[in-house]
Amino acid sequence: MHQGAWLLWALSGGLVAITTTNPFYLLPLLGIAWVVHAAHARPGPQARSFRIFLIFGALTICTRTALVLFLPDIQWGNIVEAAMEGLRLAVLLTVFGAYNTVSDPFGVLRLSPRRWHEPALAASLALSIAPRTIAAVSTVREAQRLRGIEVRRWRSLPALAVPVLETGMEEAVVLAESMDARGHGRGRRTRYRPERWGREATFVSIACVFAVGVAGAALLRNDPSLALSAFPVTWPAVAPVMLVAIVGLSVPAWLSLGDQTRASR
């Protein structure tokens, strides 16, 4: 799928996630991130980054909730509210993790207008730091293992960190040089393998615009279902439109299902 559509998908998922603390909106969003990752993750070591983002998400929830326990007079509402805010951050991280595994880190770079080439390069390097680092770690460890170097958890950390950092640095420099060599940022632009905006990308962007529109309208309308009422703690309501909009963000996964059955025939 077109890199722009993926970028749009990640942005919409993130935007919908930050508008709400309702677990009945956030949990389906979490499931969607997982399904999209499962359907579209590019093969290779960077696919592991999704799991690492999930772990970070769980840590976020724990940290956010644990911080509340230091409040002077703590009530149930405080804990519930903190846990839901943690969940919101975790979903945001998970959506970003899914985006990292499905998108081409430097494919986004090609989308940027020529004059913004350099900031776009910096942005795409920053966006892709997690999957690139994870990929580098697994490559370096494999190399160490092949050379008979004992790989231990903490002892081998310095031996691991230096080559990993070096790889990251080198990758960035090589990328910048290669982009320059191909005429990016110089007014000329390569026509080599232009990315095509297919029908799938259109479907996905319609779903994304719908989701952001519905969430934005709910925000403007001051929809009670967006926030969990913590004082007193009550079951949050669920607006069916909102749920439909969120489920719409799973469109990329369904599209790939169609592809796979076609390929297997």
Added chain:
Amino acid sequence: MRLRLRSSLLGVALLAGALAPVATAGVACAASSAALVVSTGGDNYTYCVELGGSSVNGIQLIQRAGSQHGLQYKLGYGGNAVCMLANVGASGHDCFGEHPYFWGYWRGNGSGGWTWSGTGASNVTVNAGDVNGWSWGTGDSGSSHPAPPSTTYDSVCATAPGPSPKPDKPERDNSPGSTPAGSGSPGGDSGDSIATQGSPGAKDQKVADNTGTGKSAGGKEAKGKQGGKQKDGEGYEIAVPSPSPGATTGASSNPAGATAEDPPAPVAAFVALGLTAALGALGAVLVRRRRRVGES
């Protein structure tokens, strides 16, 4: 010797504890309660809130009124701001969604008058015999915000178990909505027996009966307030966030019919959770399939 003294003291304490309900039954709201006045602009609700001997702040007073007398409330900003009281105010995700209207916090000066509280309710300690007031309106100072009607502690927490239950809403009876019964306490949905279940102690029932809060809360059911605009006593209109068509609203939307409105929320919740589970399962299937393709 010392041990015996201590155990006898303990016995006295236990005895006192056992007698305490009897004492409060005789002299209702004797010393351990505070008065809470909620003025929505058109209606006034008064609550004699049992403090139970513990230190309570202005916010906790509202929460106690909720659990003892079924006062509807919603707090925001970590439980430090008052968004909604007696079904008036912001019930959406934005606690100050009705700005410039908001709930002003007043403290009784002991003789029926009010002083504007310069500090937030969560930082104000409420002692027995105090009067706290909340009034809905505009203006962010004591001179511009409407004060609640003059109220003394004794007028709310009547000392003698007199035969005349004082009506809660002296101004108007047939006002729409805002019956302060509802989902705050599990048992306080309707009827005169408010605060019989779900409240912290059985002695609260006496309190409620004596002050007559139960009468107004249960007697006249709120009707015709399902959202839209609510005409207010002074003529301005308060926009009540209406349940969007098709959307199930939370328990806070309708005080009297809260139990009737409640079930849809869990149903929608189950739909959402089922969806999550289905997506999770689908993802697992996809991952397994990809792995198989990768191996072959």
